[in-house]
Amino acid sequence: MLNFIVRRTMLALLTVWALSIIAFIVIQLPPGDYIDTYVTALLEGSGSPGGGGATGGVFSETIARTLRAQHGLDKPIHIQYAKWAWNMVRLDFGQSLEFQKPVAELVTERLLMTVILAGTTALFAWGISIPIGIYSAVRQHSIEDYTFTFLGFMGLAVPDFLLALWLMWIMFVYFPDAGIGGLFSNEYIEAPWSWGRVKDLLSHLWIASFVVGTAGTAALIRVMRANLLDELNKPYVTTARAKGLPEWKLILKYPVRLALNPLVSTLGYLLPTLMSGSVIVSVVLSLPTEGPLLLQALESEDLFVSATIVLLLGTLTVIGTLLSDILLGILDPRIRLN
DSSP: HHHHHHHHHHHHHHHEEEOOOOOOHHTTTTOOOOOHHHHHHHHHHHHHHSSSSSHHHHHHHHHHHHHHHTTTTSSSSSHHHHHHHHHHHTTOOBOTTTTTHHHHHHHHHHHHHHHHHHHHHHHHHHHHHHHHHHHHHHTTHHHHHHHHHHHHHHHHHHHHHHHHHHHHHHHHHHHHHTSSSSSOOOOSSSOOHHHHHHHHHHHHHHHHHHHHHHHHHHHHHHHHHHHHHHHTSSSSHHHHHTOOOOOOHHHHHHHHHHHHHHHTHHHHHHHHHHHHHHHHHHHTTOOOOHHHHHHHHHTTTHHHHHHHHHHHHHHHHHHHHHHHHHHHHHHHHHHOOO
C-alpha cells in the first residue's frame, strides 16, 4: 500500500507542474492584458493627453511600458513563467494588478469560507445520497424508489442559480427577518470570530450548501442506486443469502462496499467543484468563495490572480484524485494490487 501511495503522489506532483504551465499559458491567450485596460481608463478618467493623437499615443505607450516593466510583463512568456513558478515555491504568488494586494492575501481571505462551504456541501451530498441510493436500490420499483428517482431528475434538471433565486424569493417573502445571501449578517461580516458569529454563519450556510450540493446529490443518488443494483444481481450475493446471512448485513458488508467505488472516484472533480462553488450561484448568493474572485480576475485580465486560482482548482482536482485512489485502494484490494 505504501508503494501505491508513493507512486500516486509522485504522479500527482508531476501533474501539478504540468497544470501550472497550462494555467499560465491559457490565461495569456486572449489579446491584451490588464495594463492596456488600466492605462486607457486612467487617461480617460484624468483627461491627460491620452485622449488621442500622436502625443496621446506616445504618452499611453510610455505608461504601459513602465507598468509592464514594473510587474515583469515585458519579458517573454517563458521567463515570466519561470519567475512566477520560482516565487510560488516560496509561497509568493505575485501582486494583483487590479487590487494592488498580494495574490496570496486575496486568495486566503476567501479560502476559509470556501473550505467551510465545500466541507458542509460534501457532507450534505454524501450523507443524503448514499442512504437514499441504498434504500432506492433495495426497494426497486416501489413508490419510494419512483419518488426518489423523480426528485433526483428534478435536482439534475433545475439549474443551481434558478434554485438560488427561488429560495431567495421564498426567504424574502415569508422570512424577511432571516436574511438571505452571503454567509454572514451585516453586523458579523467584519466582526472577529465569536460564538455569535459562528451561529450566524450556520444560519446562512445551509442555504448555500443546499443550492450548491443539490445537483451533485441527485447525481450521486443515481450512481449509487445503479451500481448497487448491479452488485445485488451478482452470484456472490445469492450465495451469501442462501447461507442465511441477514439481509441488511449482507447488503452493507459486500455490495455497498463495492458500489461505493464509482462514488469515491468522483472526488477528483467533486472537490474543486465544491471549492469554487458554482460561479453563478456564488454571484447570486453573494458568497465569498474563490469563484466570484476568479470571474472578476478574468474579466479584468488580472494575470496572477487568474493563474493562481486556476492552478489552485487544478491542484484540488489532483488532490481529489489522489485521495480517491487511496480510498479506492483501501476499499478494493484489487485496485492497489494491480
